[in-house]
Amino acid sequence: MSTSTPPCSPGTTGLDALVDLLWDAVHAGDEYAATELVTQALDEGVDPESVLLDVVAAVQGRVGEEWAANRISVAQEHAATAINERAVAALATHPVARTTPSRGRITVACVDGEWHALPARLLAEVLKLRGWRIDYLGAQVPTPHLISHLHATGADAVALSSSIATRLPTAHAAITACQAVGVPVLVGGAAFGPDGRYARLLGADAWAPDARAAADRLARGPLPRPHFDHQQVDDLPHLADQEYTMVARSRPTLVRTVFTALEDAFPAMRGYDEAQRERTAEDLAHIVEFLATALYLGDEDLFRSFLTWTAGILVARGVPAQSLPPALALLARELKDFPRAARILERGTEALTTTDHITAAGNPA
Template sequence: MTAAAAAVVPSEAYAGYLDCLTDADEFAATEMAIDLLDAGVPAERVLLDLVAPAQAEVGERWARNEWSVAQEHAATHISEQVIAAVVAHVKPASTRGRVVVACMDGEWHALPPRLVAEVLRLRGWQVTFLGASVPAAHLVSYLHRHDAHAVALACALPMRLPHAHRMIEACRRSDVPVVVGGRGFGADGRWARRLGVAWAPDAPAAAELIADERALRAVPPAQLAHLADDEYTSLVRRRAELIDSGLARLRERVPAVRAYTPAQVDATVSDLGHIVDFLAAAVYVDDASLFTEFVEWLAEILVSRGVPAGAVALPLEHYAVALRDFPRAERVLAQGRAAIRH
């Protein structure tokens, strides 16, 4: 293989790898990745041009209701094993300081930050990967015991942004610079800037930022003066009440909901909770687009599963009435309702 050909993963290899994930064939997937390494493809490119896009496709297949949760979990497990096999095959040496990589508390999407961790390891950093849903107190305790050059934190869901902000601040109080990434901060990092933290769009960018300590620490202050109105805190206090009243409203207006099985009721309660949580996060960062993007996505997911988009519109209408004394939440809800009408 020429140097140019080795710079990217061949398209036929990508298609074959997806077939391995579809068939839940861990050994074939691992063998394919190792064969690419042996053919001269750099390990970083195997991770970023094979494993990462394939895992994104797995998520899309679940969202389109083409794959079950079980299929998605099986594919994710295989990708995790492939990542481990690739790095073990290369055996990178640690020549730089320690970087701690973790998911925010409540975040369970651990594969993207795992890719970041391994790219950093391939570039010579000593990496500690703490995995999914790391409580802030445990992370800070770890930082106090180990001298870390930086912390890389991942957030996949914007509804976790208030928790993310508290975790970021806890790390800073330990005098450890932080870089964040993941879809939870917005495709362009807009909510990272609102929280006043360095953001990287992908693993290579994170590695470059961590290597530049001056850039890592040169971040603007958070833009959260609006939180002085206490609307976010009051909204969070009403979470349980809003979910209960939202479910009662659905039962009143949609007769089919009254005949839901316990599993269907649990799923509906979960969706109502997510609506409240995304609304609260939008109020926290004072950006309605966080909420409108979510309700558009939720409507698409429900429609793909045979649930009418009106199942989203009705709770939004109910919450708008229930929160009429919350001006910022009311504005966000109005934009969310307009988004799913189009």
């Protein structure tokens, strides 16, 4: 028996109140209250799909917002996500959520390197509720293993999830590999852009902005079987210049070189403690990763958006965002022979200097 405080009756409070109640349980680290809330809502007739998408997903969105605003730590964010995953598991085993498959077979997976599995899990459970037979493979599935699974199961389609844009080159390889064995691919997740622009660029057969839209798309009819008759580079001819490959391969060296030189370019770094220095190295690694991804996609906007987002995150944590332009200048010096990279870095620096982040970081309240 749980010793947690019983939640308020969800049947009389509506979905918004359910979100608040689940958030309270998740924020408190109380998995028993969270799972009891979900099962009680189902007992009282709340639609299982609504619990998944209008309650659990909404709470998970709040978790991300609280982390970005520096109101919860990384550890708290991980714990909250784990509790939400347990809440989804409780829903999946509830009698009202059990369905007999009446449609085809869908494989749901995250691309290799993608650890944010909850969006894919939510989709898998929604599709089960709608009568699909689902193979849920979870986080970071290596493409060769995904293809082996498709050969073994004869799936009608693959639903691939990715939340972080730096996984898009890997996602492209997975999309291409699935299509090469005749299986169409539906993609979703924040990595593919709010309008699905990267899904189209990378040749996915379909894109959906969220789990409900993905389920609706699959319900309208089968995805067309792909006709695979081209190579990846045909989709992205700019890759012929090899800039992406060179930057991606040299990432560790670039990070070390820029980190070493940054202390002279940004003297405030000399006063950093060990933890701050480690975070700076991590930030530099992310910058190079996003630069490489922007090169892969041929999209300067991706890098600019990442930099302004990073500046906002730094400001929320009381870290001087003024360190970003010197780091970009040092990186540009190392990549002076790479014209596309140099242009992307220049546009990124311009974006930083036209936002309020730098000024705000220099004038803390």
